[in-house]
């Protein structure tokens with residue numbers, strides 16, 4: 001049996017009277033790729049900062065590789081945190097950053113970094129402060145990949161990257177992960193782009209976890225059913241509805257839970273169309289205002 005990479009229980013962070021992370025429990029298993037997803041301000045960065053010893057929790061227990069991260073240098077050495085707004089010393093070139101990386105990351109692979117510099121067409125000899133936004137993102141991504149840290153966090157560091165560069169990042173990540181398994185946590189809003197990379201999804205909303213599931217289970221775990229409103233209502237009665245749109249006599253309703261062959265047959269008999277819900281659509285339903293509106297309606301009823 002392998003040990004867990006992260007074990008959090010009742011993890012809480014407050015900023016004054018505001019609770020940014022509200023008593024969350026979760027586990028991160030080693031050698032998997034996790035998506036830490038959620039809307040702006042959900043608490044993702046705050047959680048990652050606690051996991052990497054940059055912030056102290058106000059409550060709860062947190063173990064990273066079996067210890068409290070903030071107080072154990074041997075744990076911190078196993079971590080790599082790449083943020084969107086990564087800062088570097090003013091005089092540094094990208095090459096200086098890569099030259100310093102092995103001091104912090106014992107698994108640093110210089111040959112891999114050199115290959116990535118070419119892939120991203122990064123002018124490594126140029127001062128960091130002269131780099132474009134995308135080039136600066138590439139510096140962070142290269143550090144995150146070539147460090148091969150046992151637990152690597154990418155907190156949306158690839159926002160500045162263009163579509164080609166982002167796909168190079170996803171490809172290199174997957175290739176290298178296959179050869180050098182490690183634990184990777186990605187926080188991103190580009191959910192459709194990373195959906196196939198993720199092995200596990202943790203969805204956070206307003207400081208609380210609302211979904212913590214194997215990505216394979218999430219795929220196909222919700223469906224959209226579309227057709228005449230009366231037939232839809234007959235089909236979705238007693239099923240958990242997580243989204244609803246109506247237009248004239250037509251409706252499109254998203255339901256949670258898998259459909260079995262009998263469900264599919266019934267939908268066909270009623271003349272309804274079924275479509276799988278993508279991870280991004282599911283997250284929009286789970287954290288969007290349409291859910292808030294329908295659940296308020298249910299509470300009032």
Ligand SMILES: Nc1ncnc2c1ncn2[C@@H]1O[C@H](COP(=O)(O)OP(=O)(O)OP(=O)(O)O)[C@@H](O)[C@H]1O
Nearest residue numbers: 015018019020038039040041042043044045046047
């Ligand atoms: N130093 C701080 N002081 C006060 N409030 C803070 C502080 N840092 C974060 N917050 C608040 O805590 C909440 C969680 O912030 P956090 O940065 O963790 O969100 P996030 O999920 O990473 O968001 P985004 O996707 O927009 O980056 C937000 O409401 C934010 O405004």
